[in-house]
Amino acid sequence: MNAPAxxxxxxxxxxxxxxxxxxxxxxxxxxxxxxxGLTGIVWMHRKIQDAFFLIVGSRTCAxxxxxxxxxxxxxxxxxxxxxxxxxxxxxxxxxxxxxxxVVERLLKRxxxxxxxxxxxxxxxxxxKLDLSRAxxxxxxxxxxxxxxxxxxxxxxxxxxxxxxxxxxxxxVPELPEADANGPPSLLVVGALSDIVEDQFRRLFTDLGIASxxxxxxxxxxxxxxxxxxxxxxxxxxxLSDTARALDxxxxxxxxxxxxxxxxxxTLWLKAAAEAxxxxxxxxNRVIAQPEARARRALEHHHEILASKRLFLFPDSQLEPxxxxxxxxxxxxxxxxxxxxxxxxxxxxxxLALLPEGTRLSEGQDVDRQLDRCREExxxxxxxxxxxxxxxxxEGMTTKxxxxxxxxxxxxxxxxxxxxxxxxxxxxxxxxxEV
Amino acid sequence: xxxTLWTYEGPxxxxxxxxxxxxKGLHYVLHAPQGDTYADLLFTMIERRDHRPPVxxxxxxxxxxxxxxxxxxxxxxxxxxxxxxxxxxxxGSSCTAELIQDDPGGLARALALPVPVVPLExxxxxxxxxxGASETFYQLVRALLAxxxxxxxxxxxxxxxxxxxxxxxxxxxxxxxxxxxxVVEISRLLTGLGIDINVVAPLNSRPTDLLxxxxxxxxxxxxxxxxxxxxxxxxxxxxxxxTTVVPIGVNATREFIAEVVALAGLAPDLAGSDDVGRLxxxxxxIDSTYLTGKRVFVFGDATHAIAAARMAEEELGFKVVGLGxxxxxxxxDVRDAAKRYxxxxxxxxxxxxxxxxxxxxxxxLVLGTQMERHIAKRLGIPCAVISAPVxxxxxxxRYSPQMGFEGANVLFxxxxxxxxxxxxxHLIGMFRDDFEFHxxxxxxxxxxxxxxxxxxxxxxxxxxxxxTDPVMVSEIIWKPDAEAELKKIPFFVRGKARRNTEKFACDxxxxxxxxxxxxxxxxxxxx
Ligand code: SF4
Ligand code: SF4
Numbered sequence: 001m002n003a004p005a006x007x008x009x010x011x012x013x014x015x016x017x018x019x020x021x022x023x024x025x026x027x028x029x030x031x032x033x034x035x036x037g038l039t040g041i042v043w044m045h046r047k048i049q050d051a052f053f054l055i056v057g058s059r060t061c062a063x064x065x066x067x068x069x070x071x072x073x074x075x076x077x078x079x080x081x082x083x084x085x086x087x088x089x090x091x092x093x094x095x096x097x098x099x100x101x102v103v104e105r106l107l108k109r110x111x112x113x114x115x116x117x118x119x120x121x122x123x124x125x126x127x128k129l130d131l132s133r134a135x136x137x138x139x140x141x142x143x144x145x146x147x148x149x150x151x152x153x154x155x156x157x158x159x160x161x162x163x164x165x166x167x168x169x170x171x172v173p174e175l176p177e178a179d180a181n182g183p184p185s186l187l188v189v190g191a192l193s194d195i196v197e198d199q200f201r202r203l204f205t206d207l208g209i210a211s212x213x214x215x216x217x218x219x220x221x222x223x224x225x226x227x228x229x230x231x232x233x234x235x236x237x238x239l240s241d242t243a244r245a246l247d248x249x250x251x252x253x254x255x256x257x258x259x260x261x262x263x264x265x266t267l268w269l270k271a272a273a274e275a276x277x278x279x280x281x282x283x284n285r286v287i288a289q290p291e292a293r294a295r296r297a298l299e300h301h302h303e304i305l306a307s308k309r310l311f312l313f314p315d316s317q318l319e320p321x322x323x324x325x326x327x328x329x330x331x332x333x334x335x336x337x338x339x340x341x342x343x344x345x346x347x348x349x350x351l352a353l354l355p356e357g358t359r360l361s362e363g364q365d366v367d368r369q370l371d372r373c374r375e376e377x378x379x380x381x382x383x384x385x386x387x388x389x390x391x392x393x394e395g396m397t398t399k400x401x402x403x404x405x406x407x408x409x410x411x412x413x414x415x416x417x418x419x420x421x422x423x424x425x426x427x428x429x430x431x432x433e434v
Numbered sequence: 435x436x437x438t439l440w441t442y443e444g445p446x447x448x449x450x451x452x453x454x455x456x457x458k459g460l461h462y463v464l465h466a467p468q469g470d471t472y473a474d475l476l477f478t479m480i481e482r483r484d485h486r487p488p489v490x491x492x493x494x495x496x497x498x499x500x501x502x503x504x505x506x507x508x509x510x511x512x513x514x515x516x517x518x519x520x521x522x523x524x525x526g527s528s529c530t531a532e533l534i535q536d537d538p539g540g541l542a543r544a545l546a547l548p549v550p551v552v553p554l555e556x557x558x559x560x561x562x563x564x565x566g567a568s569e570t571f572y573q574l575v576r577a578l579l580a581x582x583x584x585x586x587x588x589x590x591x592x593x594x595x596x597x598x599x600x601x602x603x604x605x606x607x608x609x610x611x612x613x614x615x616x617v618v619e620i621s622r623l624l625t626g627l628g629i630d631i632n633v634v635a636p637l638n639s640r641p642t643d644l645l646x647x648x649x650x651x652x653x654x655x656x657x658x659x660x661x662x663x664x665x666x667x668x669x670x671x672x673x674x675x676x677t678t679v680v681p682i683g684v685n686a687t688r689e690f691i692a693e694v695v696a697l698a699g700l701a702p703d704l705a706g707s708d709d710v711g712r713l714x715x716x717x718x719x720i721d722s723t724y725l726t727g728k729r730v731f732v733f734g735d736a737t738h739a740i741a742a743a744r745m746a747e748e749e750l751g752f753k754v755v756g757l758g759x760x761x762x763x764x765x766x767d768v769r770d771a772a773k774r775y776x777x778x779x780x781x782x783x784x785x786x787x788x789x790x791x792x793x794x795x796x797x798x799l800v801l802g803t804q805m806e807r808h809i810a811k812r813l814g815i816p817c818a819v820i821s822a823p824v825x826x827x828x829x830x831x832r833y834s835p836q837m838g839f840e841g842a843n844v845l846f847x848x849x850x851x852x853x854x855x856x857x858x859x860h861l862i863g864m865f866r867d868d869f870e871f872h873x874x875x876x877x878x879x880x881x882x883x884x885x886x887x888x889x890x891x892x893x894x895x896x897x898x899x900x901x902t903d904p905v906m907v908s909e910i911i912w913k914p915d916a917e918a919e920l921k922k923i924p925f926f927v928r929g930k931a932r933r934n935t936e937k938f939a940c941d942x943x944x945x946x947x948x949x950x951x952x953x954x955x956x957x958x959x960x961x
Contacts, residue, residue: 031510032493036469056435058529058558063444064472067480080439086559088435089533098435106437122467122530125496155469156496156530367517386474386486393484 020354025342030365033386034315034340036155037163038119039068043406044167045078047191048216050114053079054106055153056099056131057121078113080106084123095129096137103138107146114145115220117167120152147174147220159340161238161316161405164191168215171223172245175215178227185211186272187224187251189243190236193408194218200259200411203269206286209276215242226251231275233268235259235410237350238317240343257349259410260318260418261325262294267349290412297416298329301423306331308426311378313387314338314364315401320350322382322404327355330419334358335376338369380426397425440785440805442760442823446556447528448473449566452660453574454524455487455608459640460574461520463511465503465531465538468493480826481609490514494531504536508545511538515547522578522641523547524570526554550641552577562783564659564735564761567607571636572663578644583671590673593651599698600630602650605661606637611738611822613637615835616656620681623838624654627691629698648672652697656680656837659735659761682741684713684749684842711839713846717750725850731756731797733780733788733806734821736764738836740771742801742820742845747775749842750849756780756795758788760803785809796930799853804828814929816852820845910939912947919949934959 038061041053055061062081069077082102088095099118107113116138118131135150142148151170153163168189178185186209188200197214204212213224228250234243237258247253256271257264266287273283310332312319319339326332336359344351354360361369366387373381374394381391381398388398399422409418447464454462455477464470471491477483492510494503511525525538539553552574556566593599603620606613614637621631632650633643647653653665653676665676675697681690688710695702716722730752732743736759746752758780759768765781772779780791789809792800800810800817804825810817819828820836835841912920923931931952938955939947 030493030513031471031491032468033471033474033491034468035472036467038469039472054437059438059441059443059445059562060447060470060529060558062438062441063448064469066440067472067476077439080437082435083438084435084559086557089559095435102435102437122469123533126499126530126533154496155467156494156499159468367513384475385479386471387478389478389482389484390486 019352019356020358020360021348021352023351023354023356023358023360026359026361028361028363028365028368030368032159032340032364033313033366033384034364035068035160035384036064036122037153037158037160037166038064038121038155039160040153040163040167041065041079041119042069043191044164044216047218048115048220049218050112050220051078051117052106052110052113052115053117053119054103055079055081055119055121056124056129057081057084057119058123059083061121061123084127084129089127095127096134099129099134100138103148107142114147116142116146116148117170118148118150119167120150120154120157122154122156125152125154125156149174161236161318162241162341164236165239165241168239169241169245171216172226172242172249175223175226175249178225178230180227180229182227182229183211184229184231184276185213185225186276187213187215187226187230187232187246189215189232189234189246190239191216192235192410196408196410196414199413203286203290204272207269207273207276207278207283209272209278228252231272233272234346235268236318237321237343237346238341240341240346243346255345255349257324257353258318258321260321261329261415262291262298262412263329264321264325265294265410265412265415266291287412294412294415298419300416301419302330304423304426304430305419307333308379309333309335309376310422311335311373311376311381312337312339313369313373313381313383313401314340314361315382315384316405317341317343318404319382319401320347320354320360323358324350324353325418326422327358328353329415330422332380332422335378336361336369336372338362338364340364380422382422397429399425438784442783442785442803442805443563444473444476445529445558446561446563446566446569447526447554447558448476449563449568449660450524450526450554450556450570451477451487451489452563452567452607452609453570453636454489455483456606456610456636457639457641459521459642460488460524461514461518461522462487462489462524462526463507463514463538463542464489464491464526464528465507465536466491466493466528467495467530470528470530476609480824481829482826483608487608488518488520490518492531499534503531503534504541507536507538507541511542511547512545515545515549520549522549522574523551524554524574525551526556527558529558532558550577565763567660568663571604571607571660572667574636574641575644575647575664576667578641579648579668579671582645582648593699598628598630599651599700600632600649601694601698602632602647602653603634603656604653604665605655605657605659606634607657607660608637609822610637610657610660611735611824611828612834612836613657615833616837616841618833619835619838619840620654620656623681623687623691624694627695627698628700629694648674650674651699652676652694654694657737659737659764680737680741681837682738682841683745683845684710684839686741686744687838687842709839711843713749713839713842716846722750722850725853726751728752728799728853729755729795729797730799730801730849731792731795731806732820733758733760733792733800733802735759736761736767738821739801740767741836742849743771743775745842745845746801746849750846752799752849755797756791758782758791760788789813796933798927799849801849818848818852820848910936910945910947913949916947916949916952919952931956 118135120131131150135148138148149170151166226249230251232246232251233254254271254275257267259265259268319337323334323337327334338361342362381396382401385400388400391398408414454460477487492507525542542551606617655661655665655676668674679690679693681687730746732739739759743754743757754775757772760783769779800806801820803821803823807817834844935955
């Protein structure tokens with residue numbers, strides 16, 4: 001196996017090339033085939049266990065949620081839609097009163113709800129229904145039992161994972177003030193599955209970083225504190241607004257590569273370790289075993305993925321990180337990396353590690369992108385659910401990108417799982433004889 | 435503003451997509467924000483279509499709102515026309531675009547495209563998916579045929595002697611529940627009677643096919659939800675008669691045959707076909723004795739719910755204990771049907787209300803949509819899916835129509851499969867505490883978990899307050915021997931026995947339930 005490419009490049013030994021750091025980006029302004037930010041509710045409501053997400057929107061919004069949540073029908077889900085109807089459109093005062101009524105009915109029924117998000121949609125924004133005022137009004141009424149916040153998940157403002165960003169950003173002003181003279185603390189930002197969170201917590205403890213919090217917390221009563229002594233480490237690449245809000249609260253942003261793959265996880269942990277002055281030998285000792293384990297897990301998938309050509313359609317903003325992982329740790333060849341939005345600051349570390357000459361595209365014109373994809377004939381296409389089957393029918397092998405958002409993929413122990421997500425469709429193709 | 439947790443129908447533009455996606459040579463330009471593109475996955479994932487729906491979304495963003503969203507629409511429409519070269523274009527708005535009032539119809543007209551453009555006005559804040567499908571089909575057919583409507587007073591030309599009668603099949607769409615197979619089955623049935631099929635629409639047809647609709651002697655309205663409006667217009671405009679019976683079930687299929695034979699002007703004796711499939715014999719065979727009087731709750735779109743209820747009562751000997759639909763447009767039909775079974779019709783698209791009614795009716799089988807499947811799973815009641823909305827597993831690879839005699843065969847299996855087999859049920863009754871036939875066992879052909887009540891995936895607090903028993907009932911105490919006796923009752927009726935007994939005790943002001951009370955209640959309720 002070609003070991004050199006997969007050697008661990010610690011930040012100090014980073015290759016001289018700046019990768020794609022300054023590479024031009026193809027900016028597209030056509031039809032976007034990406035979910036709106038409402039979809040983030042599908043995982044956010046599982047994460048914050050005492051929160052309810054009330055979309056103020058249309059039947060379309062409700063139908064989107066249902067289609068995206070798919071088979072996950074719960075007894076009574078902790079999300080729902082207040083569907084705006086004709087009567088609400090007739091006069092705004094009316095709509096506010098109607099919303100209050102819906103909230104009252106909801107909270108009466110669900111005494112377990114401690115945090116209520118009013119989630120704005122395209123219709124609520126176009127009719128200028130002021131949900132921040134509504135949230136203040138309702139908070140006054142229901143505090144201290146229920147805190148009411150608002151954010152926008154609308155398709156005219158947000159794509160897919162930006163919904164999580166908007167949700168977390170709305171939580172930031174609610175965070176308690178950290179003791180300005182206390183010891184420094186670490187805040188890991190971005191929804192991770194519980195199992196990943198627990199693994200990271202153990203690693204930070206082993207590194208000697210004593211105070212670690214996660215945003216979002218599992219319960220709204222466990223909101224972490226923030227202040228000038230808080231170091232913020234982003235676990236997801238799509239958190240522009242949240243990072244800005246944390247900055248306003250004095251939090252210190254730690255630039256890092258995202259924790260996907262063995263290398264990514266090491267670099268990510270390293271950013272925290274350096275901020276907390278963890279001695280290098282302690283760092284190396286702590287990560288040695290899990291990192292080696294992650295690399296072993298990746299080996300299972302190297303052969304099938306290596307030198308295969310990969311085309312990523314824009315979906316979750318994870319695309320540049322995935323491309324970096326798949327090119328550097330599994331030797332895939334990247335044809336195009338699409339992303340709905342490219343935050344050059346947060347992704348600087350990722351872009352630097354992408355092979356030079358990788359085509360980056362931001363935004364979308366789906367038909368033209370499909371043309372490019374067909375022309376390139378990649379071995380594997382990562383795309384949304386609307387495109388996957390049609391491309392398969394054209395003979396391409398696809399992986400639906402939503403899986404990288406709904407599955408635990410971060411950290412050492414999940415590195416193999418992440419590779420497997422991309423190896424599976426290729427293996428399946430090989431195996432099928434019909 | 436209405437609080438909605440799960441919806442039975444999407445917005446009306448999804449209905450329009452079901453027409454556009456069903457057809458060929460059509461393209462739909464939809465003024466909508468990016469998130470609305472989720473609708474593509476209904477077709478590509480759930481129905482496993484191998485093509486993207488022929489839909490271009492303008493995907494306007496907030497920053498476009500101040501500027502020119504109208505221009506954006508025109509560009510999208512022009513580009514879509516050039517790229518896809520449709521024979522006919524549909525244009526319209528989703529809920530958000532409806533609010534910004536760009537008038538896609540007018541904008542598209544201004545483009546002066548060389549093909550017909552049909553503007554769709556689908557009020558998103560009043561109407562829903564099925565209505566949207568029906569309206570789209572109607573607008574399309576009308577737009578293409580309006581110029582060919584004969585002047586008033588001109589009678590339909592009689593079918594020349596010697597030409598075989600022919601008809602159109604109207605209503606099947608993309609994302610329809612078993613529409614693909616129903617078309618095959620009904621075509622076979624009609625051609626077997628000597629009636630030719632002229633046009634099937636919208637499924638797999640082209641706009642040019644729609645032009646031939648008036649050539650047929652009559653229209654078969656397969657699904658009133660999507661085709662009744664169009665067929666009524668065709669009747670008014672072209673004097674084309676239409677069918678009124680939906681051939682789901684043996685009896686309904688017989689009536690349907692009689693109806694089409696009359697419409698086609700064929701000899702009535704043709705209608706007395708002997709080959710009516712296996713259902714009648716299967717229902718008579720003795721293993722089916724155990725089906726007698728099984729309590730069944732039926733919910734779905736009007737066509738499938740009404741048909742399933744009729745089959746359940748007449749053809750399987752069940753007892754309908756609930757009948758309802760989420761389709762308000764067809765409430766009257768469901769109300770009429772409910773009268774026949776002496777049940778209160780449930781007209782509601784509120785998932786929680788449906789759940790409540792099912793729990794209250796204590797059925798032994800639920801026939802419903804994917805939503806009822808979840809409800810039934812939570813309540814531990816067997817369930818079969820008989821109507822849209824459905825999920826990916828309800829688009830089976832095998833041939834499984836709902837219509838015609840083969841459809842009746844399929845439905846017999848569908849209704850019976852979730853239940854315990856006859857002898858099995860008796861054995862459980864006899865050997866109550868047997869280690870294999872213990873009461874928690876599920877039907878042996880369904881593996882282990884199928885009929886066991888599923889604990890909710892949510893935390894216990896998520897169970898809404900109003901689902902707990904009334905205070906009165908909760909005060910009742912079961913004596914240990916009564917509780918033990920209750921355990922000997924097969925699990926699939928135990929819940930009902932418990933509730934009946936408690937209600938019986940409640941009504942009589944009894945605070946303690948003894949073995950006596952249990953059997954008194956049993957005698958009182960008759961089972
Ligand atoms: S992935 Fe398949 S099973 Fe899951 S929600 Fe989508 S269509 Fe349904
Ligand atoms: S794009 Fe807008 S209207 Fe469509 S589902 Fe998302 S929020 Fe609702």
